[in-house]
Amino acid sequence: MKKSKEVTIYDIASALNVSPSTVSRALKKHKSIGKETIKKVEKKATQMGYRPNRVAANLRTQKTNTIGVIVPRVDRPFISTLISGIESEAKAKGYHVIFTQSHDKIKLEKENAKLLFNYRVDGIIVSLAMETNNYDHFLPFKDKDIPLVFVDRVTESLDTDLVVIDNTQSAQIATQHLIDQGCKRIAHLAGAQHRNVYLNRRKGYEKALLENGFIVEKKRIIELKQLSAEEGYQSAKTLLKQNPRPDGIFTANDTTAVSVIQCAKELGIKIPEELAVVGFNNDPISTIIDPALSTINHPAREMGEIAARQLLSDKKDSIIESSNIIKLKTELIQRASSTRIEK
The missing domain is CATH 1.10.260.40 (lambda repressor-like DNA-binding domains)
Structure with missing residues (x-):
């Protein structure tokens, strides 16, 4: 034809x-x-x-009015809400958004970064893959003075804007809650420790234990590679076979916390009477599981909006943070999975 x-x-x-x-x-x-x-x-x-002819226009103006985004997995509620925040803010400022996902693989993250660079995006927002421990694939953006913002899963090795929460404090609050509910043997399902969010959540867990006179026992900490439902279930089985078994578990995300509840129920362990559980993120599943999951609320949409605002706005604007590290507040949402003592 x-x-x-x-x-x-x-x-x-x-x-x-x-x-x-x-x-x-x-x-x-x-x-x-x-x-x-x-x-x-x-x-x-x-x-x-x-x-x-957008290509010709872009070549004339040296702008594409497009930003690139790299996230680990779009099927995670936290990420999809983060994306919604980025898109709404970008659209309000007249920008289009190209979303890519790394599937938590560094190889795909590198390919996505190259694709977005070659597409001549005007800026890039990144939440790092679980595997990523080298950041050289972002240097071309730095060399060309293309704005770069990391959100949630970040690295401090590059001089860029970071939009994060206080993971250490949040995890400390979650663990302290379990202690306040009477838990004596608290375990932790952790994420990859080279990733800032999971390292700091473990630090917060350990800090709460030590400040309350407990010993940090390595056997009660299991590091998961992907924090998937399957990993959560198998890790729960391992922990719940211990003698004495944990009477409280704090997990680094809600996906694994739900798996802990499911495993415990199959083993006939009463929640929260015999095992109190707290997750992290406040995903929709946290209210569907029975009993409803106590969790840390993670302000995903706000983080996305701020990341886009930092990327696109003039830093002289009074509403824009001058610091390159922006830390948002979180809160504990107490539900039935951990409530032994009423508020």
């Missing part, structure tokens, strides 16, 4: 018997062109199948 010729502004101008410059200004809704003329030009452009 023969490929049809691309319609140009000259074709539209000829069809309407106006100048090409009039068509060009009308398509841009320039104030020098009347509303009726703009409507006629837009209608004719649509009828003729006109497509603006």
Whole structure:
């Protein structure tokens, strides 16, 4: 099949018997062109199948009005909410967004970074893959002065803006809650320790234990590679076979916390009477599981909005944080999975 010729502004101008410059200004809704003329030009452009040449325009302006985003997995509630925040803020400022996911693999993260760089995005927002422990693939952005913001899973080895929560304090609050509920043998399902969020959550867990006179026992800490439901279930089985078994478990995400509850129920362990459980993120599943899961609320949408704002706004703007580390507040949401003593 023969490929049809691309319609140009000259074709539209000829069809309407106006100048090409009039068509060009009308398509841009320039104030020098009347509303009726703009409507006629837009209608004719649509009828003729006109497509603006964005590539040529980008080359002229050196801007694409597009930002790139790299996230671990879009099927995680926290990430999907984060993305929603990024997109709403970017759209409000006239930017398009290209989303990519690494599936927690450094190889895919590198490929995505190269793709976005070659696409000439005006900035990039990244939440790092679980595997990532080298950040050289982000250096081309730094070399070209392309804005770069890391959110949630971050690295401090590059001089970039970071949007995070206080994971240490949040985990300490979660663990302290279990202690306040009478738990004496508290275990922790941790994430990969080279990743900032999971390292700091473990630190917060250990800090709470030590400040309350407990010993940190390595046998009660299990590090998971992906923090998946399957890993959570198998790790719960391992912990609940211990003698004496834990009477409280704090997990680094809600996915594994739900698996702990499911495993405990299958083993006939009463929740929260015999085992109190606290997760992290406040995913929708935390209210569906029975008993409902106590968790740390993670302000995903706000983090996405702030990350996009930092990326796109003039740092002289008074509403923009001048610090390159922005730390948002979290809160414990106490539900039935951990409530032994009523508030």
